[in-house]
Amino acid sequence: MxxxxxxxxxxxxxxxxxxxxxxxxxxxxxxxxxxxxxxxxxxxxxxxxxxxxxxxxxxxxxxxxxxxxxxxxxxxxxxxxxxxxxxxxxxxxxxxxxxxxxxxxxxxxxxxxxxxxxxxxxxxxxxxxxxxxxxxxxxxxxxxxxxxxxxxxxxxxxxxLDLLPGYILPNGPSKIRGNGYITDSExxxxxxxxxxxxxxxxxxxxxxxxxxxxxxxxxxxxVDDIRTCDGLFDLLNDAVRAHVDRGDIPSQVYEKYYQxxxxxxxxxxxxxxxxxxxxxxxxxxxxxxxxxxxPVPFVEAYKQDGDLDRYAASFVNFFRAFTQAALTSSLPDTPSKTDLVNQIYQTADTLLKANPEVYPFxxxxxxxxxxxx
Ligand SMILES: C[S@@+](CC[C@H](N)C(=O)[O-])C[C@H]1O[C@@H](n2cnc3c(N)ncnc32)[C@H](O)[C@@H]1O
Missing domain, CATH: 3.40.50.150 (Vaccinia Virus protein VP39)
Known part of the structure; x- marks a missing residue:
């Protein structure tokens, strides 16, 4: 070899x-x-x-x-x-x-x-x-x-499952945010x-x-009541839903998409x-x-310096690295698909900066x- x-x-x-x-x-x-x-x-x-x-x-x-x-x-x-x-x-x-x-x-x-x-x-x-x-x-x-x-x-x-209509992750939303649902059977x-x-x-x-x-x-x-997924996927779910509400993503596509x-x-x-x-x-x-x-390096840095722009960029890039492929493959193939994916992560950045405390990681x-x- x-x-x-x-x-x-x-x-x-x-x-x-x-x-x-x-x-x-x-x-x-x-x-x-x-x-x-x-x-x-x-x-x-x-x-x-x-x-x-x-x-x-x-x-x-x-x-x-x-x-x-x-x-x-x-x-x-x-x-x-x-x-x-x-x-x-x-x-x-x-x-x-x-x-x-x-x-x-x-x-x-x-x-x-x-x-x-x-x-x-x-x-x-x-x-x-x-x-x-x-x-x-x-x-x-x-x-x-x-x-x-x-x-x-x-x-x-x-x-x-082919469909997961209530949320974008099998584990469901965080208790704090509650922005979706997963049934017991799912x-x-x-x-x-x-x-x-x-x-x-x-x-x-x-x-x-x-x-x-x-x-x-x-x-x-x-671990106990704390889950790595909570802030990350609540934020991505909110961002994707914002684009469903704007008409950029058909609701049937949302119902089929999950990580x-x-x-x-x-x-x-x-x-x-x-x-x-x-x-x-x-x-x-x-x-x-x-x-x-x-401890998460970019969370600790934010606690020290309060630099919200840098925190949001690191947070969003972090989960973009492991969610983008599944998200992209679930969206319809259109000429503007790449732009839409960029906009979804941009929306996540905006939502996070507006309410960082809602999306703890x-x-x-x-x-x-x-x-x-
Ligand atoms: C979050 S990354 C982890 C990378 C690295 N181990 C680390 O800890 O930084 C998860 C990796 O698992 C891979 N993966 C997912 N499903 C897999 C499978 N069925 N077999 C092998 N690798 C898989 C993905 O392609 C991805 O590269």
Whole structure:
């Protein structure tokens, strides 16, 4: 395998039409909050690196990250893991960075080989990207020593409902804002789908991991009554609805549009491991779990300097990076579609500046570290 190479596997790609992040460097530039979430729990894995079965086998020690997006955070994760692992073995290393086939990988490849040389120790570390859904098996059996996924497992494998007429996110609006509704039956459908997705992910990784391999799963979520989605999606919902009211978006389009993302509690993250239906409990031991909050850099800056323009720009760019693709694909194809998308995010900026207190953003996460038995 060359140092950086696209790998196509023979697994079945489901025609879900699921889309990824805004590309062209936009996700990389607006993902500092995600790094704060990762950095809070990555030390669990760094501390567990010495437990890997380095002595068994001679092939490359392989670290695979699922949902790598444009790669800035994924490459930083690998830097940290390699720094801990390289002294414990003479074996070569392989870093694998995986995301949907529709992901924009161009910045990942540039990040992996800045100035034409490996971002890591080029003598011992090779890197590759794998396009495919993380809910499928993507890598050879028993070939992975560490698998990670950060801020990605909330993205559903497909849209379980065609319509979601009351709001733009399966979790529904915040209690404070209450600008929409989700029925109990809709809520149940999404919760069940998210659980099956988590089980599919754990099953796929169980086949790829070596015995003794580590799996870290972290994702945005809900902790007690605080949910990462609240301010962000209330604001996007208000902005989209403003354009429905203006006649720019037909109400049937609004009823069909939703972001196929589910925000889990810690119990929901762990539930598939305990549910006998999925037959996972004999495959993994659960080493550590946590539900936690990290400060958001642009929220903290706003508290210090009160610069509302800068706060609103950072806030809107942050959620634009992970909502724009699904929003754009749900709008009718017209010559003015790009303008309309720009206007929706501009409206979000205006609404946020008019009432910043209505759209609070708290960055909550849930995480678990597992060992493949
Ligand atoms: C918010 S980004 C997280 C990127 C990075 N891990 C981080 O924490 O900054 C979520 C990523 O998950 C990817 N994703 C969504 N569904 C996926 C799937 N079924 N398989 C693999 N990746 C998926 C998206 O394309 C996107 O790049």
């Amino acid at each position: 060359t140092n950086v190479e696209m790998v196509n596997t023979d697994r079945q790609i489901k025609p879900t039409g699921m889309t990824g992040m805004a590309g062209g460097g936009f996700y990389n530039a607006n993902s500092a909050p995600q790094w704060a979430q990762i950095a809070a729990v990555l030390p669990w894995l760094e501390d567990a690196i010495t437990e890997l079965p380095f002595a068994e086998g001679t092939s490359a020690i392989t670290f695979a990250d699922f949902g790598c997006s444009e790669g800035r955070n994924s490459i930083s994760v690998m830097h940290k893991l390699l720094a801990r692992a390289m002294d414990h073995t003479d074996r070569p290393f392989l870093t694998l960075h995986s995301d949907l086939p529709t992901n924009d990988y161009s910045k990942l490849f540039l990040g992996l080989r800045p100035d034409g040389k490996s971002a890591f120790d080029g003598e011992r570390v090779s890197s590759a990207a794998v396009g495919g859904s993380m809910y499928d098996r993507l890598l050879p059996p028993q070939s992975v020593h560490v698998a990670t996924t950060f801020n990605s497992i909330g993205y559903l494998s497909e849209r379980p 809520s149940e459908t999404f919760a069940r789908h998210a659980e099956a997705d988590m089980a599919a992910f754990l099953t796929a990784r169980s086949k790829e991991l070596v015995p003794g391999g580590k799996l870290m799963v972290q994702v945005f979520g809900c 196929p993302v589910y925000f889990r509690t810690l119990d929901e993250l762990i539930a598939p491991l305990k549910n006998p239906v999925y037959e996972l409990s004999h495959l993994y031991s659960l080493d550590r779990t946590e539900a936690y909050e990290v 708290r960055n909550m996460s849930v995480a678990m570290l597992l060992t493949r038995k």
